[in-house]
Amino acid sequence: MATTTGHAPAPSHGQDTHGKKHGLNAELIGMLLFIGSEVMLFASLFTAYFFIRYGVSNEVWPPLKQNGEPFELPVMLTGVNTLILVASSFTLWWGEKRLKAGDRKGLIRGLWVTILMGGTFLIIQFNEYAHLGFTPQDRAFSGAFYALTGFHGAHVAVGLIVLCMCLRRVYKNDFTATQHTPLAAGSYYWHFVDIVWVLLFLLVYVI
Amino acid sequence: MSFWWRRAIVSSVVGVLFAFLLVFMLRAIFGLDPLWQGNVVATVAGLFGGIGFLYGIGCFDYWLTWAKGRPISSEDHSFHGVSNWKQYFRINTDHKVIGIQYMTMTLFFMVVGGIMALLIRTELAAPGQQIVDGQTYNGLLSMHATLMIFVFAVPVFGGIANYVLPIMLGAKDMAFPRLNALSFWFLPVSGFLFLASMFTGMFGAAWTAYPPLASQGTAGQTLFELGVQFAGASSIATAINFLATIITMRAPGMTIWRMPILAWATGVTSVLAVFATPFIAGSQFLTMFDRVMGTNFFVPDQGGDVIMYQHIFWFYSHPAVYIMLLPGFGIISEVIATFARKPLFGYRAMAFSMVAIAVLGFGVWAHHMFVSGMAAWLRVPMMITTIIIAVPTGVKMFSWVATLWRGKIHMKAPMLWAMGFLFTFLIGGLSGVFNGIVPADIQLSDTYFITAHLHYVLYGGSVYTVFAGIYYWFPKATGRMLNERLSQWHFWLTFIGTQITFMPMHWQGLQGMPRRVVDYDPRFATVNAIETIGSYMLGIATIIFIYNVVISLRKGDPAPWNPWRGRTLEWMVSSPPPLFNFDVIPQVVGGPYQYGIPDARHAVVFAPEKFGGELTEDTRYPVLVVANDTLASQGLIDEIRSRNADGLWSFEFLVPVGDDDRAVAERRLANTLAILAGYGIAATGRVADGEVIAVAGDEGKSRQPYEILVATLPTASSAWMRQDAVDRIRKRSGIATSHFVVRGDDARALTAASALPLTMIVATGAVGADALAAVIMARFDAQPARFTIICPLDLPQPRWGSESSEIRRQAGERMTATINALVSVGVQVQGEVMDDGPATALPLAIDAFGPAQILVAGVNGEAAALADAASAAAGETPVETVNLGAPAGSE
């Protein structure tokens, strides 16, 4: 076969080119690495938060707002919200398990519940913003608080969009028990978003 | 203008307008005053404009189609490869096209950044104000550094690796070709945002953008922050892509210990990029929030912390210096091994030291902050880690030097840059250790010593290595050779220019001249003037480079597949490579750097599936070997064997005879073919009457081989080279032509260890006789063989006496005469004069040489005695006898 002129059968772009079909294929490795970099993004924000908390300001904790009152965070409500988000990870996991068992309906149910719970989380979070009584402009602490929760909220929103797209694909019958890389990647992402939230809740709200 | 660019411009303008509208509307709705807030508008407009551009140029089309649920085909290759140069300006998913796009774009930014540097140097040429005021100077300095770091030094290696890495790994493309395209198109957006700041007031807080300075300033500072985000996104996306490619797309047999070092370097760099880059994204988000939303991250009396910025920034930016260096280390390893013709010394140590650098690199960031007022206890630990990280870097240095040690060094352009790198980077590395020591650094911080250090590191580590890479792979990527003379000029001007520009800065810094200043004490006038001259040399050198690229692209010599005789996979495909790199994915069977190891091979080529996927030796591309004097020489035979090991070539010999003896040429050719056949290498050949350039040039033109290989003696002793044969054959044939030099004794030496049968000639009196030479020649013509002449002497006692010495000397002379006579007619023969009589000597000789046949040649009756001794010693070996009549010299 001539080299410069004739071409071998072209490789296809996308999921079916390389490696194994199950297990860790290139797409999932890519997603894991992407999550790794997202983890570092949150790490940088947490760094900022801790510098502000323990760094130059030798103040009382929680620090004081500009009007002299201490910052107060609704720990109980957010705790419930946290449980909702964590639960949504499990429903997604359950849905995937149903798919692998060949039960597409189960996956659809799992996805719906996950998406609704994620949506609820966002709504509660917005509601919390509205009633907090301080804005990002208040003091450095409030900036850090909004940056962390805001970035996280944006990630939940992205995760929801991804899951919705997956749901649509499921209705179109595009995923099978062995071929569902986009769904697997989306669910990695969703679990990551949840784990970050648990950390955030513990480090910002609880302690 | 093409459809894509029209769409890109329209959609970015729409994005910007939409941003304006959005900001005004929201500000009006929420009653914010004033409606026009430059920073906010710049942020939103930059973001939407950038995304609009990426959408318009087509980066998202495929994914959007997918998201809409429309049918998509992963077999769609309409955006793969180019058929004319205009297509380089639109979106493409071919890693080779993206690699070239990357290189052009980053080099463009290097040139723009370089122009800024020349302006800086012009301003600094003398004390006082020359061409710009202080504010503009800050802008120039910031722009220079920002362009050099974020859109040149960091992404440039992504360009080189994009081009060569998939081929080196034996893959047809990167793991995610569309993501690859997106990573590239982030770069023009980023660079555009930086440069656009010239119209909004240049950002002036340097590339480090420390608050509180960075919290002030014009909207240009916001564009800087946004530009960094785009560059960072590009970096992360490519890094993920490289890692996925390295992990999942290696050719069969390519274990991680068989990967070229460049693959290691790219992998390690990518890990750094994935995990460190988010920190600079974070730091720029925070300053941006302070500027745009009015948060107080860096406002101390509101509980903010400015040192925090520096921690986050350097937690990226120290690893980033390794992002700017490690791929260069990889390139240098490739180049040095190839041009020293030796296996890379300490392959595993090279790989591990890179991993060590990456790991340690996360633990040294605060050495940039010794004088910042950070927590004092951090100083000493950071000093220690900084000194430790010099160790793996030293390991690499020594490995390169050890690779060079006793190598056959070829000082071609890529190798020159590698040598320039070793020198320059060594100095940068040493001054780095000074900076890492707390007490020294307290003196050196913020002086020109730092400027000197960083340029030695970055010029050596990024610019020199990038050029080494460009000169090394340019023939592969373009199918053209660069002009070597211009290349040498480019190197030497750059090298001398670098030293003149940056070497005196060490002294200046020690004397206390602060960095980042527009004016300085008059006592620094002379050094500054000298440095400015040096920087102009650098500018001229760059112009030479650009000129060289342009003329070489247009009418450079065609490049052979493997101009440097490299071993990695990219040299097993054509130059430039076919659309999907490999018709058939190669099978890797060994390490990549086994230069000089006989029969070692890195990879073999499998036949297409339809032939059963077996190893094939039939699909071979013809190489026309033009040789005469050097035929059958050890050097040429070795070269053919090592090329044959690629499994890609078949060899056709062409032996032009001008005035020389045709019979001689035929004999040499027959010998060569026989030797090669003995190695299982099928070659053909013919002798052609005529002058070499005409014969070879025309044969090349009509036969159209893949390459012409002209083998000659060293230029000084080669009649062909005196007529400049290689260049003229190349011109006449239009075929890639390379030159192989057979050095000195190699040309005449008996091909060692060849598989040809060895005939042992036993003669005493006959040695030196014309008749003996004639007999051997006749035998050779009947069937090519190797010959060894053994001359056993019955010396009188004492053997060290003068009589014996005389006999020995005469025999030696006669032996030399015979050998010379035979070699000059194209028969290869060696000889040995032995000190014992036949009865003692022959068993030893037969044992040592293991001849296939023994021929006894006697004069005047001595034949019978010799024959008896030979038969007694021979055992199974057949013995033949000829009687030559009169003894040597008696006629």
Ligand code: HEM
């Ligand atoms: C023509 C070649 C170059 C010349 C003449 C040059 C000259 C200079 C000078 C004089 C400064 C210091 C300005 C000051 O402190 O006021 C500077 C800063 C800088 N240059 Fe270059 N440069 C060149 C190439 C490069 C390259 C290739 C890189 C990186 C790959 C680079 C990266 C930087 C950086 C990062 C700074 C900022 C240092 C700081 O923050 O103080 N330069 N350059």
Ligand SMILES: [Cu+2]
């Ligand atoms: Cu550093």
